[in-house]
Amino acid sequence: MTFPKKGRAADALLAELEARKANDVRWQEGRVFAYIYDAGAEAMDVVKKAYSAFLTENGIDPTSFPSALELERDVIAMALDLQNAPPGAKGSFTTGGTESILLSVKTARDHARATKPHITAPELVLPETAHPAFFKACAYFDVKPVITPVDPESFTALPGAMAKAITDQTIMLVGSAPSYAHGVIDPIAAIGQMALKAGVLFHVDCCVGGMYLPFIRKLGADVEAFDLSTPGVTQMSLDFHKWGYAAKGASSVLYANGELRKYQIFAWSGWTGYTIVNPTIQSGRSAGPIAGAWAALNFIGEDGYLRLARITQDASAKMCAAIREIEGLKLLGNPPGNLLAFAAEGFDIFALADAMKAKGWFLQAQFAHGPSPANLHVSVGPANAPHIDAMLDDLRAETARLRADPQYRVATPSxxxxxxxxxxxxxxxxxxxxxxxxxxxxxxxxxxxxxxxxxxxxxxxxxxxxxxxxxxxxxxxxxxxxxxx
Ligand SMILES: Cc1ncc(COP(=O)(O)O)c(C=O)c1O
Structure with missing residues (x-):
């Protein structure tokens, strides 16, 4: 497309934008098991309106736009409340899980620079199931990732292996609640004790669990300790744009001890222009995502999140039970919530992804790594729930078909x-x-x-x-x- 010589009519270009979605995955039909967090049309409409209402307001300057500041304070306060944060806890609103994790690692590095001058080559100790955002943070901020193995059956972090990896250069430990790939929760309480003993920071990645685990716990699910009240946990990432059902561009980085947040902030007034003081990576930023998150939390509320979590848990439990029973499939680990992964035994899992795609289902292929075989990931949301039976019917039929056909055996290159x-x-x-x-x-x-x-x-x-x-x-x-x- 060349730069338009003349502006175009709004109706025509908006119609074109809609038409451009034609080849996207059709999430509206509840057949996509990744990327989408859908609490229903009503909630989405409220979020869209709230987002649009603050589209133009600029979060760059909280003194000029106190509305954005107040909305952010509210949203962070609600997240801290949900995560049982101790008094004095603080946080920041960010654009996504990745930014929250980047900032947490930068905070840990700068905290070490300020308080532990013997650390010259900072290290981050993290299980091999930690999200790539931590590796991105290490690459961006020159921190060495020290990767530790996980249990080959449960895919959860091994505290003993993490303890061995701690050195006098360690700035922070990482655990996930849950990890994305298998949906399982690391032993946060045990890692927290190690962090306390070693005197290092500890980040719990609750990006995908932060707006889900508290509710299933309230519903009675057996969920081990993961939140900001867990001894040793110093910081956390929590996304509103996942199971908080906010518009994308909405996450948070939270600190149990609010004192840590000062290491996150960047200021620069040493130039010819306006003063920059940014708590997060962006400078100029729409207040739309903050308003969208504020609206989602307030519109859905605890009663709504509990209702959505119940629907989602029922569907997830049904899927786990079915996968455990389908001959030729293996559920990986023992996921307590709505994220799960399964491998194939005796045939090619990637052929199953294609076969399910041909039937209109999107399941996410994940490569083998460490003890985890190649598998398909499933994130179950409330919008998928009405379609679980149909999905499982196709999964059963396609698994049986592929298993029976020798051309679908695993073909490993030499x-x-x-x-x-x-x-x-x-x-x-x-x-x-x-x-x-x-x-x-x-x-x-x-x-x-x-x-x-x-x-x-x-x-x-x-x-x-x-x-x-x-x-x-x-x-x-x-x-x-x-x-x-
Ligand atoms: C556990 C976990 N951490 C971090 C992220 C990264 O979040 P984002 O895609 O919002 O940057 C994800 C995304 O799914 C995640 O599941």
Whole structure:
């Protein structure tokens, strides 16, 4: 698209925007089990209106826009209340889980710089199930990630392994409640005790659980300690834009001891312009996401979140029970909530992802890593609940079909093939893959199995190099090309 010479009519361009969604996953039908957090049309409408009402207000300057400041204070206070924070706890509103985690790691690094001058090469100790956002934070802020193994059956962190990884350079430990991949909760209380003993900070990643676990606990689910009242837990990430059902761009980083938050703040008045004082990464920012989150929390309320959690838990429990019974599938770990993952035994799990996609269901493929085999991830939400039986019927039928057909056995590339592929330049490999799997169109094939199989077998560093090249190309394509994918 070239820059328009003349402005266009609103009706026409808004219609075009709607039409552009044609090739997106059809989440409105409740058949997408990732990315979408849908509390129903009424809640979404309230959030949209609240977001739009604050679209133009700028969170950059809380003295000029006290409305944005007050809404943020409210939203953070509600999150702290939900997480049983001790008196004096503080937090900040951020654009997403990733920003919350980036800020938490930066805070830990700057806290160490200020209070532990012997730390010259800061280290973050984290289980191999921790979200990539921590690795991004380490890359951005020059902190060394020290990765520890998890239990091969439960996929939860091993406190003993974490204890061994602590050195005099450790600034923080990480645990997840729950981790995204398998939906299981790390032993937060035990890790908290270790953090206290070692005198280091401890971040609980509650991005996906922060607006869900408190409610299922109230409903009687057996959920171990995870919140800000747990001894040793110093900080947490909690997303409103996941099971809080706020518009995307809404998360929080919370500190049990509010004193820590000062290490997060950046100020710069040493230039010719206006004074910058930013608690978070963005400077100029719409107050829309804050208003959207404020509206979601107030509109849905505890009674609403409990109702949604009950519907979601019932659907999730049904899915876990079914997967445990379907011959050829294996539920990974013992997820207490609404995120789960399952592997295939005796046939190719990536073929099942394609088969389910052909039936209109989106399940998220996850590569093998450490003790975790290649699997499909499922995030269950209330909007999926009415469709669980239909989904399970297709899952049963497709699993039986693929298991019975030898062409769907796992086809692992040989070591030589992998070595040859890994040695190639990412650009050359991508060219070869594109022409092999898509006939050179550059789009995504309907069958992702061959690509997934190849990628799954590669060392993850090689895979990441290819993925970076792929994304770099994807965004360089002319408008409309992405629609072919
Ligand atoms: C446990 C966990 N941490 C962090 C994140 C990153 O959140 P975001 O996508 O909002 O940046 C996610 C996203 O699903 C998550 O599940």
């Amino acid at each position: 070591e030589d093939e992998i070595a040859a592929i890994t040695a190639m330049e990412p650009a050359d490999l991508l060219d070869a893959m594109e022409s092999m799997f898509t006939g050179g169109t550059g789009g995504m094939p309907d069958e992702m199995r061959p690509i997934n199989t190849l990628m799954d077998a590669m060392p993850f560093e090689a895979r990441d190099r290819i993925l970076k090249e792929y994304i770099n190309r994807l965004y360089a394509k002319p408008a409309g090309a992405a629609a072919d994918t």
